[in-house]
Amino acid sequence: MMMAEQTVAERTITLEVFRYRPEQESEPTFQTYEIPYREDWVVLDALNYIKDSVDGSLTYRWSCRMGVCGSCGMMVNGVPKLTCSTFLKDYYPRPIRIEPLANFPVARDLAIVLDDFMAKLVHVRPWIIRRQEEPLEAGEYRQTPEELDRYKHFSMCINCMLCYAACPIYGLEPEFVGPAAVALAQRYNLDSRDQGGRERMGILSTHEGIWACTLVGECTTVCPAEVDPAAAIQQAKLASALGWLRRVLVPWGNK
Amino acid sequence: MRAYSRPTEFNWWLTNRTYFFFVVRELTSVLIAAYMVFLLVLLRRLAAGPEAYAAYLRFLGSPGMLLFHLVALAAALYHSITWFRLAPMAITLRVRGRRVPGATVVAANYAAWLVVSLVVAWIVLRS
Amino acid sequence: MVDVLRHDLLIIGGGAAGLRAATAAAQLYPRLNIAIVSKVYPMRSHTVSAEGGAGGVIKSNDSLDEHIQDTISGSDWLADQDAVELFAREAPAELLQLEHWGCPWSREPDGSVAVRPFGGMQKERTWFAADKTGFHLLHTLFQTSLQFSSIRRYDEWFATRLVVENGRCQGVVAIELGSGQIRLISAGAVILATGGAGRVFPFTTNGAICTGDGMALAYRAGVPLKDMEFVQYHPTGLPGTGILITEAARGEGGILVNKDGYRYLQDYGLGPPDPWPRLRAMELGPRDKLSQCFVYEMQKGRTITGPYGDIVYLDVRHLGEKKIDEKIPFVRELARKYVGIDPVHDPIPVRPVVHYMMGGVHTDAQGATPLPGLYAAGEVACVSINGANRLGSNSLSECLVFGTRAGRAAAAFALERPAADFAALETQARDEERRITATFLRAEGTERVSTLRQEMQLAMESGCGIFRDEASLQETCNRLARARGRFMRLRLDDRSRVYNTELVAALELDFMLDAAEAVAYSALARTESRGSHQRTDHPQRDDARFLKHTLAYRTGGAPRVDYLDVAITRWPPAQRVYGG
Numbered sequence: 027m028m029m030a031e032q033t034v035a036e037r038t039i040t041l042e043v044f045r046y047r048p049e050q051e052s053e054p055t056f057q058t059y060e061i062p063y064r065e066d067w068v069v070l071d072a073l074n075y076i077k078d079s080v081d082g083s084l085t086y087r088w089s090c091r092m093g094v095c096g097s098c099g100m101m102v103n104g105v106p107k108l109t110c111s112t113f114l115k116d117y118y119p120r121p122i123r124i125e126p127l128a129n130f131p132v133a134r135d136l137a138i139v140l141d142d143f144m145a146k147l148v149h150v151r152p153w154i155i156r157r158q159e160e161p162l163e164a165g166e167y168r169q170t171p172e173e174l175d176r177y178k179h180f181s182m183c184i185n186c187m188l189c190y191a192a193c194p195i196y197g198l199e200p201e202f203v204g205p206a207a208v209a210l211a212q213r214y215n216l217d218s219r220d221q222g223g224r225e226r227m228g229i230l231s232t233h234e235g236i237w238a239c240t241l242v243g244e245c246t247t248v249c250p251a252e253v254d255p256a257a258a259i260q261q262a263k264l265a266s267a268l269g270w271l272r273r274v275l276v277p278w279g280n281k
Numbered sequence: 282m283r284a285y286s287r288p289t290e291f292n293w294w295l296t297n298r299t300y301f302f303f304v305v306r307e308l309t310s311v312l313i314a315a316y317m318v319f320l321l322v323l324l325r326r327l328a329a330g331p332e333a334y335a336a337y338l339r340f341l342g343s344p345g346m347l348l349f350h351l352v353a354l355a356a357a358l359y360h361s362i363t364w365f366r367l368a369p370m371a372i373t374l375r376v377r378g379r380r381v382p383g384a385t386v387v388a389a390n391y392a393a394w395l396v397v398s399l400v401v402a403w404i405v406l407r408s
Numbered sequence: 409m410v411d412v413l414r415h416d417l418l419i420i421g422g423g424a425a426g427l428r429a430a431t432a433a434a435q436l437y438p439r440l441n442i443a444i445v446s447k448v449y450p451m452r453s454h455t456v457s458a459e460g461g462a463g464g465v466i467k468s469n470d471s472l473d474e475h476i477q478d479t480i481s482g483s484d485w486l487a488d489q490d491a492v493e494l495f496a497r498e499a500p501a502e503l504l505q506l507e508h509w510g511c512p513w514s515r516e517p518d519g520s521v522a523v524r525p526f527g528g529m530q531k532e533r534t535w536f537a538a539d540k541t542g543f544h545l546l547h548t549l550f551q552t553s554l555q556f557s558s559i560r561r562y563d564e565w566f567a568t569r570l571v572v573e574n575g576r577c578q579g580v581v582a583i584e585l586g587s588g589q590i591r592l593i594s595a596g597a598v599i600l601a602t603g604g605a606g607r608v609f610p611f612t613t614n615g616a617i618c619t620g621d622g623m624a625l626a627y628r629a630g631v632p633l634k635d636m637e638f639v640q641y642h643p644t645g646l647p648g649t650g651i652l653i654t655e656a657a658r659g660e661g662g663i664l665v666n667k668d669g670y671r672y673l674q675d676y677g678l679g680p681p682d683p684w685p686r687l688r689a690m691e692l693g694p695r696d697k698l699s700q701c702f703v704y705e706m707q708k709g710r711t712i713t714g715p716y717g718d719i720v721y722l723d724v725r726h727l728g729e730k731k732i733d734e735k736i737p738f739v740r741e742l743a744r745k746y747v748g749i750d751p752v753h754d755p756i757p758v759r760p761v762v763h764y765m766m767g768g769v770h771t772d773a774q775g776a777t778p779l780p781g782l783y784a785a786g787e788v789a790c791v792s793i794n795g796a797n798r799l800g801s802n803s804l805s806e807c808l809v810f811g812t813r814a815g816r817a818a819a820a821f822a823l824e825r826p827a828a829d830f831a832a833l834e835t836q837a838r839d840e841e842r843r844i845t846a847t848f849l850r851a852e853g854t855e856r857v858s859t860l861r862q863e864m865q866l867a868m869e870s871g872c873g874i875f876r877d878e879a880s881l882q883e884t885c886n887r888l889a890r891a892r893g894r895f896m897r898l899r900l901d902d903r904s905r906v907y908n909t910e911l912v913a914a915l916e917l918d919f920m921l922d923a924a925e926a927v928a929y930s931a932l933a934r935t936e937s938r939g940s941h942q943r944t945d946h947p948q949r950d951d952a953r954f955l956k957h958t959l960a961y962r963t964g965g966a967p968r969v970d971y972l973d974v975a976i977t978r979w980p981p982a983q984r985v986y987g988g
Contacts, residue, residue, distance in 0.1 A: 046285050048283045081858075261371055
């Protein structure tokens with residue numbers, strides 16, 4: 027009540043930032059920074075201000091600052107976000123809590139260890155698989171705009187891993203292959219040029235593949251690229267179930 | 282290089298609205314399963330003869346059982362509505378090259394539900 | 409004690425050029441042991457933010473000669489014509505290879521690959537994947553590379569020095585960022601694919617990682633940097649952030665207007681304004697001219713003053729919502745998010761921002777530098793196919809064509825001449841470890857990384873921008889030299905080992921100062937105007953003295969500047985003509 031209103035020149039905002047320096051401490055701590063508030067700043071701008079002018083030891087990842095490289099994912103007030111696309115004005119004047127992405131081990135401060143995701147990415151075989159490669163001289167594989175549309179949104183994944191941070195199943199069962207990996211597998215399964223659907227379905231139709239998913243749906247909610255990984259997983263489940271049914275009812279129908 | 286692990290807390294489902302309603306949705310299946318048990322017992326009592334059947338009906342009419350059935354009905358409705366809402370995720374239909382909108386898939390599910398309910402109601406109530 | 413890892417071929421940089429080099433080498437020589445060292449995970453490479461497209465001749469109404477001609481005139485005749493010829497010839501096959509690997513190129517209704525018009529091109533030949541071409545290209549290449557078990561990646565390893573022994577490059581010293589340990593990777597051949605150096609300027613489309621690392625690594629190994637003075641300003645970046653608004657917005661028909669709503673480009677030889685859109689005219693003119701026209705308008709007081717400096721408007725409203733969402737959806741998303749306007753209803757505020765370095769490590773058409781065993785491809789290299797100004801959509805194709813060439817050439821070299829002098833290499837690595845500890849991890853010092861970086865950036869913007877003169881360039885050179893002096897007194901807040909990103913920032917600043925010095929001194933020495941290098945004190949193009957590439961060699965002080973003739977084959981120098 028007796029607080030003077032902050033003038034434009036001196037408006038500040040408080041950031042509570044997760045710190046973990048393995049050479050100094052065995053447990054993480056939180057460090058509070060009060061920094062200038064700017065109407066058009068994103069959380070990443072605030073972190074850069076801290077690193078440049080206040081505390082150069084704060085470690086975090088970033089690069090493109092336009093939401094396409096996927097580097098800057100962090101928990102902002104408990105919600106996985108890209109800090110380059112999260113505006114301070116949506117939180118001001120309340121403090122903002124910044125932590126590394128949930129469900130991943132922390133290497134240092136706000137930087138997580140990505141090894142698990144990188145392994146899962148390779149595991150689902152995210153490349154065009156064909157029985158027979160056409161020569162380049164034959165020109166492009168024809169693909170109509172409708173065929174492209176079938177998998178296009180699944181191809182938009184920027185590998186930011188916000189979906190893994192949002193998925194409670196991945197938190198409880200770390201062997202779960204995860205939303206982005208399944209979305210990328212489906213991106214190839216649905217690509218008219220690909221012939222590796224059988225192979226990938228074998229990999230996905232396991233417990234730690236698609237069947238661990240219980241359709242919480244948070245992955246799709248937090249995805250900044252509108253990939254809709256939850257849909258990818260449910261479609262894969264349907265395809266897998268139908269495939270199983272077909273094999274059981276029509277066993278002689280397989281090639 | 283000691284990475285720090287933050288395992289999921291036991292109260293994870295209380296930290297977020299979506300997580301909470303997800304767990305509620307999953308728990309509805311428990312209530313639905315319980316309802317199925319009572320239904321199966323009903324069939325068994327029916328086969329055991331008129332006194333057993335009548336006694337069971339009196340039991341089902343008790344306040345506790347009525348309350349259970351109301352709660353189980355609410356759970357089943359919530360279960361169905363959330364299921365329908367998520368149906369377009371799994372079912373992608375294309376008609377003449379264009380994607381069928383999610384709303385249409387949801388509406389079709391409701392329509393089918395209504396039709397089946399009407400048929401069952403007619404069968405049950407006409408006698 | 410420094411750990412040594414041995415490979416046949418080493419590639420520094422995991423973007424389009426680096427990944428293409430790796431896959432080309434892996435396909436041709438399946439037993440070759442290939443390493444990719446990248447300071448970021450490959451999906452974060454700056455290729456990811458390219459939007460508009462990749463140029464390659466495929467339509468029947470087009471020809472290789474026309475692509476070559478457009479590129480050469482776009483370069484203001486500084487491109488090496490033999491290299492441009494092979495570039496145009498090989499680009500379509502490279503783009504097809506990407507298609508076979510799954511790149512989701514946008515299509516015509518009949519399923520064939522679609523192309524769109526782009527600046528400075530007389531025919532439509534820019535292949536595109538909506539307006540996220542670089543993103544799709546990078547992810548396709550990266551995911552394809554995962555198939556090759558012969559490619560071993562070292563993600564988040566920062567290369568600090570090339571090891572040169574016995575007159576050839578035999579590897580690199582790198583910091584494994586996760587642990588802070590210094591390692592040596594030896595190889596028979598090394599390919600630099602580290603991208604550009606836009607971050608030496610304050611406003612750039614470039615991401616944080618574009619700090620000229622490979623340019624400085626080569627420079628310090630005695631390799632000259634070529635044509636560094638030619639820095640491309642992209643005409644349409646968002647004010648303040650510098651975020652890129654793709655040329656494709658103009659390719660689809662977008663227009664640039666000043667504060668009076670007037671399409672000002674017609675006043676500068678790019679008109680008439682109608683019919684529109686029209687190839688090589690108005691808003692589809694070359695980038696250097698469009699950026700220069702902005703400055704002329706600003707000098708006449710016809711630009712709009714905004715909170716982040718002067719702007720003009722890019723208007724796409726007349727395209728309609730359907731076309732915008734179909735062809736340039738990312739533009740709409742970026743405008744809404746970062747400047748709060750919807751391009752369907754309002755024009756987008758834009759201004760020129762630094763975007764691409766035409767200059768770089770001097771290579772031949774095989775990607776080979778003068779140092780045996782060292783190759784370079786992509787934006788880090790200067791072959792040169794872009795000369796004094798690059799045409800939009802040539803860069804992604806360039807990464808693929810020269811990535812493949814460098815990959816194959818370097819692999820062949822490595823097979824013939826594997827690395828040998830391991831004892832000497834290890835000694836160099838230990839020296840480098842000592843140097844890093846002594847320079848960066850000591851407690852004394854007074855200067856902050858961010859202060860010096862900002863000083864460098866401001867010096868470059870004020871004296872070495874779109875228009876330059878001797879006085880402004882000399883001032884920039886002096887300021888850079890002083891910044892270099894102050895760099896000796898750097899002090900980091902973070903002197904730990906594990907994932908020390910302040911150390912990374914300091915190493916990058918070290919590299920950026922080298923790149924900036926090469927740019928500024930090369931610009932000072934070139935007393936003519938050509939393409940993106942405009943001297944108000946020497947406003948004419950001077951083919952008699954300067955139809956040559958600038959070569960800048962590192963010395964203890966100001967770089968030594970030398971010149972190399974441009975290769976002319978079938979297109980004798982002429983005036984660049986657009987519009988009409």
